[in-house]
Amino acid sequence: MTFNERVFFVVRLIPEGRVTTYGMIAKFVGAPKAARMVGWAMNRSHEQQEYIPAHRVVNRNGLLTGKAHFKGESMAARLEREGICIKENKIQQLDSLLWDPFNEIEIVPKAFYDDLNL
Template identity: 50%
Template sequence: MPDYNFYDNVYDVVRQIPKGRVTSYGAIAAYLGSKQSSRIVGYAMMACGSAQPPVPAHRVVNRQGLLTGKFHFGGDTMEQMLQSEGVEVIENQVQNFKELFWDPAIELAL
């Protein structure tokens, strides 16, 4: 049974990622105090289709900047969504990943 409270926390973080930036499943998990839960963050991204307000799941990639969740979007939708925000993607990998990386532990620090 998924932990919907955890999913809601994930969605709250993902909704704060600015356009043109990306983060990783692991960075979200670490920010939420559950470093070993990056796979659960991925499950949350798979389940966010009907979440309101919408969750920009296309901005979440793996730790190397690979679009590992792209098949959940169908075709090249994830890549197109990122490129429409100015994120260059070549062969399913975000270019300039380090410069575009949005770390919630830094960006959301109080």
């Protein structure tokens, strides 16, 4: 799997009403210092066939830094519709909503780490 494919795989597992951060995803896909690339992957996520809940990815402070890239329903509205409370463009109670892939993902595809030089 490529970097983007690994990122998409993780994002697709985020449940409704929960969020995770660019940095956490970057760590999980084996590129801990490439959080920016996760954001870039989210840009490309629209072009994917499968549904990728990109609105559930926020920055480490809970800010909706990617909101400019959502067409139609806004990023904030999508999150609020899932029961998440947002004030001043920021997720409230981030700690209790945070979905950490390292704690939550039990099984990864065999091919997940294939392209990774560990």
